[in-house]
Amino acid sequence: MSAAVSRNRLPIAATAGLLLGAAIMVTPLVWTLLLSFKSNAELMRDSATAFSAPYTLENYRSILVGSSVSRWLLNSLIVSLGTTAGVLILCSLAGYAFARLDFPFRRTLFVFVLLGLAVPEQAVILPRHQFFALLGLHNSYPGLILPGLVAPFGVFFMTQYFRAIPRDLDEAAMLDGASRFTLFWKVLLPLTIPAQATLGVFTFLGSWNDYWWPLISATTSDRFTLTVGLASAQMNYAQTSGLGFLMAQAVFASIPILIVYIIFQKQIVRAMAGTAVR
Amino acid sequence: MTRSRGKAGHLSGYAFAGPFLLLYATILVYPLLLGIWLSFQRADLFGARTWVGFDNYARLLTDPTFHQSVLNTFVLALLIVPPLTVIALLLALALNRATRTAAVFRGIFFSSSVLSVTIVTLIWRFILTPDAGLVAEISQVLGREPLPFLSHPDLTIPSLAITTIWWSLGFPIMLFLAGLQQVPPDIYEAAALDRSSRWSTFWRITLPSLRRTLVLVIMLQTAAQLQLFGQAQLLTAGGPSGASRTMVLFIYEVVFGRWDLGYGAAAAEILFLLVLGITLAQYWAITRREAER
Numbered sequence: 001m002s003a004a005v006s007r008n009r010l011p012i013a014a015t016a017g018l019l020l021g022a023a024i025m026v027t028p029l030v031w032t033l034l035l036s037f038k039s040n041a042e043l044m045r046d047s048a049t050a051f052s053a054p055y056t057l058e059n060y061r062s063i064l065v066g067s068s069v070s071r072w073l074l075n076s077l078i079v080s081l082g083t084t085a086g087v088l089i090l091c092s093l094a095g096y097a098f099a100r101l102d103f104p105f106r107r108t109l110f111v112f113v114l115l116g117l118a119v120p121e122q123a124v125i126l127p128r129h130q131f132f133a134l135l136g137l138h139n140s141y142p143g144l145i146l147p148g149l150v151a152p153f154g155v156f157f158m159t160q161y162f163r164a165i166p167r168d169l170d171e172a173a174m175l176d177g178a179s180r181f182t183l184f185w186k187v188l189l190p191l192t193i194p195a196q197a198t199l200g201v202f203t204f205l206g207s208w209n210d211y212w213w214p215l216i217s218a219t220t221s222d223r224f225t226l227t228v229g230l231a232s233a234q235m236n237y238a239q240t241s242g243l244g245f246l247m248a249q250a251v252f253a254s255i256p257i258l259i260v261y262i263i264f265q266k267q268i269v270r271a272m273a274g275t276a277v278r
Numbered sequence: 279m280t281r282s283r284g285k286a287g288h289l290s291g292y293a294f295a296g297p298f299l300l301l302y303a304t305i306l307v308y309p310l311l312l313g314i315w316l317s318f319q320r321a322d323l324f325g326a327r328t329w330v331g332f333d334n335y336a337r338l339l340t341d342p343t344f345h346q347s348v349l350n351t352f353v354l355a356l357l358i359v360p361p362l363t364v365i366a367l368l369l370a371l372a373l374n375r376a377t378r379t380a381a382v383f384r385g386i387f388f389s390s391s392v393l394s395v396t397i398v399t400l401i402w403r404f405i406l407t408p409d410a411g412l413v414a415e416i417s418q419v420l421g422r423e424p425l426p427f428l429s430h431p432d433l434t435i436p437s438l439a440i441t442t443i444w445w446s447l448g449f450p451i452m453l454f455l456a457g458l459q460q461v462p463p464d465i466y467e468a469a470a471l472d473r474s475s476r477w478s479t480f481w482r483i484t485l486p487s488l489r490r491t492l493v494l495v496i497m498l499q500t501a502a503q504l505q506l507f508g509q510a511q512l513l514t515a516g517g518p519s520g521a522s523r524t525m526v527l528f529i530y531e532v533v534f535g536r537w538d539l540g541y542g543a544a545a546a547e548i549l550f551l552l553v554l555g556i557t558l559a560q561y562w563a564i565t566r567r568e569a570e571r
Contacts, residue, residue, distance in 0.1 A: 011476075014372050021369060022386050025444070028401045029389070031412045035404065047410035048418075094298035103291025109299065116306055118557045122505055122526060123550035126533055126543055127312035128305065130323070150306045155298060180290050209394035211508045212526075216534065230396040231512055234403070243410060250400045254393055261392045265385070268452075 036060070036251045040242025047243065059248035068221055069249055072229035073256070075218075076208055078141055079225055083148035083207040084200050090149055091199065092192065095158025096184050100170065110159070116152035121212060129216050139223045144214055148207050154199050161195040162188065194267075201264040208257055226253045317547045321540035323533070334544035344545060346520050347528035350435060354524065355503040357439035358446075363495055366447055370454030371484070384451070391448030395508030402441040403428070403513060434514040434522035441509055446502075450495045457491030458484070490564060497560035501553050525549050 010018070035043065037055040063069045097103070098110050128147060129138075137143035165188060173183045214225045224232065230253055233246060261268070317335070320328040338344050369387060373380045390398065405412045406427035414424030427437045461484065469479045485492075507526035510516055516523030516531070523531075525545065533542035 010372055014368075017368070018372050018383060021365070022383060025386050025390060025447075027412070028405050028444070031405065032401050043410065047404070047412075048415045090298040090301065094295040097291050097294035101291035101294060103295075106291065109295070113299075113302060116302065118554055119306065119310060120501065120505060120550060120553045122529065122546050122553070123313055124306060124309040126529070126539065126546055127309040127316055130316075130539070131309055131312065133323075146301070147305055150302050152302070152306075184294075205392060209392075211395050227394045227396045230394075230400060231508075234396065234400050234512060243404065246400065247404065250397045254397055257392050257394075258389075261389070268388075 032247050032250055035244055036248035038244045040244045043243045059242075059245045060252065062245055063248055063252050067249075068224070068229060069226075069252060071222060072224050072226045073253070075141075075144075075223060076226040077256070079144045079148075079214075080204050080207040082141065082145040084203045086145065086149045087151045087154050087203045088196055088200055091151060091154035091158045092189060092196070094155045095160075095162050096188065098155065098159040099162035100188075113152050113155050116150070117156070125212060125216070132217065138217050139220050143217050144223070144225065147213055148203070148210070151203065154203070157199055158192065158195060161192050165191055197264065198267045201260065201267050204260060205257065208260075313543050313546060316540055317544040319540040319543075321543070322537045323539050324537070330540070334541050335548075337541065338544055338548065343520060343523070344528060347523045347525050350521070350523055351504055351506065351525045353435055354439060354442075354506055355500055357436065358442050358503050359496060359499045361439075362443050362446060362450060362499060363492070365443070366450035366495065367454050367488075367492075369447070370451050370458060371480075373451070374455055374458045384455070387451055388448035390445050393445070395445075396512065398441065398445045399509055399512040402437075402444070406437055406441075406513075428514050429518055431518050431521040434517070438506070438509050438513060438522055441513065442503065442506065445509075446499070450499065453491055453495050454488065457488045461487040493560055493563045497556055497563075501556050504549065504552055504556070 031050070034050040035047065036059055037057070038050050039054075039056050039058060042049045094113075098106065098113075132138055132143055132146075137146070169187055169191075170183060173187045178187070209227060210225075211227045211231070214228045215231065218224050218228055221229070221232075230249055233249060318329060318331060320326075320330045320333070373384050373387075393401075404410060408414045408424040408426050408428075411424070411427075413427070417424045425433060427433050465483050465487070466479070469483055474482070505526055506524050507530065510522050510524045510527045511530065514522045516527045526549070529542045529545045529549070532538050532545065
């Protein structure tokens with residue numbers, strides 16, 4: 001944090017507000033964690049028993065043994081990693097082209113891609129569902145991954161990043177006899193790694209948490225992602241699983257994303273800063 | 279680009295940008311146009327199509343269920359966006375310091391935004407539900423009847439708003455923090471020399487410097503909340519009897535519950551126009567201010 005950080009102390013009222021706010025943020029998470037360590041039978045009697053021992057790992061064992069949750073986790077990983085890899089490849093290639101290469105309609109096409117930023121998912125999701133049904137893509141990994149690959153923001157972001165790299169580098173590499181692809185792959189791409197990390201983390205988060213598209217595209221349990229699987233578990237909660245088991249699923253499903261968040265906190269914050277300054 | 283590379287540049291430009299452009303055209307542009315076309319059809323999910331002109335739009339105009347969903351959506355946006363903006367701004371002001379404590383608090387306020395809507399609603403269901411929720415347990419200790427947050431027509435929308443605010447705080451806080459970093463420190467030093475109070479410094483310096491960020495936060499959040507879906511579908515199922523049905527939930531029910539694809543597509547186009555209008559308003563608000571300078 002640089003210059004504009006205030007150094008004076010916070011007034012007491014502000015400190016109190018901050019603590020209250022933090023408590024409101026944390027309490028639901030702690031409550032969830034407590035419930036997940038209680039036996040379903042005890043919670044059935046009274047969920048207030050969550051505040052006292054005995055605690056158990058039984059719910060987590062049920063997740064690992066014979067529930068669909070591990071399958072959903074695997075699906076989520078495949079879809080999110082596939083989407084992230086695809087977005088990074090496509091947006092880097094396109095970003096390089098828009099920033100560095102001269103081809104007919106380059107400007108027009110770039111503006112055309114930027115217009116995509118103004119299209120909300122609602123405007124395309126139903127016809128896309130129809131279109132994918134026609135292609136037989138529902139309940140498949142490509143069907144879940146492909147829509148996430150259309151990332152106009154990623155193209156914009158990578159184009160800006162490539163533009164900021166000095167052109168002297170290209171000239172020098174070209175004089176050394178490097179082909180255009182070698183130049184892109186060996187010289188420029190390594191320089192964009194910070195941008196790749198930022199775009200990658202955001203794409204992964206967005207894909208991991210996406211609900212609308214997998215809800216309508218994946219309709220069989222073996223193709224559910226975690227978000228859709230947990231939604232179905234939540235809807236059926238009354239008949240089937242207990243409260244503790246349900247909350248253990250929520251905790252279990254949050255772990256991968258929390259790990260990503262903790263590792264990439266810097267990239268996330270930097271990307272946000274970028275959005276605001278843009 | 280130097281002229282000597284012209285020809286090769288043509289080909290390689292398309293080789294590099296082509297894959298993205300191809301997907302963009304088939305998975306975004308084509309569905310967008312198909313959606314507009316579908317909104318003029320009587321169409322079901324299974325392929326039957328009849329051209330009906332503006333019939334679907336005319337039906338929407340007289341459909342009380344749709345009206346209620348539009349109203350609910352706007353009420354929700356109104357209950358969410360202003361408090362979210364103010365709370366996020368206040369928190370950003372308090373957390374804009376280089377201490378480790380501030381960093382920990384920033385982490386806390388951002389943590390909920392990495393969770394998916396399914397997990398957030400799961401958590402809040404068992405905060406709010408009267409038979410096993412945390413709020414109910416607390417009210418019982420205080421000797422009160424737990425309120426039916428998820429089933430009373432007057433309480434479902436506020437419950438959705440609270441859940442959404444809890445979920446969405448992180449991003450606006452980060453935007454405001456980034457905006458605060460852009461305020462030149464010498465303005466503050468000048469204010470300090472003037473013995474300007476904390477209050478007047480905020481109104482005269484901080485807030486005007488944050489105008490761009492403020493517009494961005496309000497518009498991004500409004501566009502996002504007009505598309506609120508998962509919370510309403512999972513927490514209250516739009517109920518009781520439509521009291522918390524949002525526009526997107528309406529579209530979802532029409533298409534995947536009543537198989538009336540053309541009608542749903544028309545409703546989606548109306549939502550699209552609303553969101554587009556807000557995006558353009560944001561663009562206008564930002565560029566106009568820059569032109570004033």
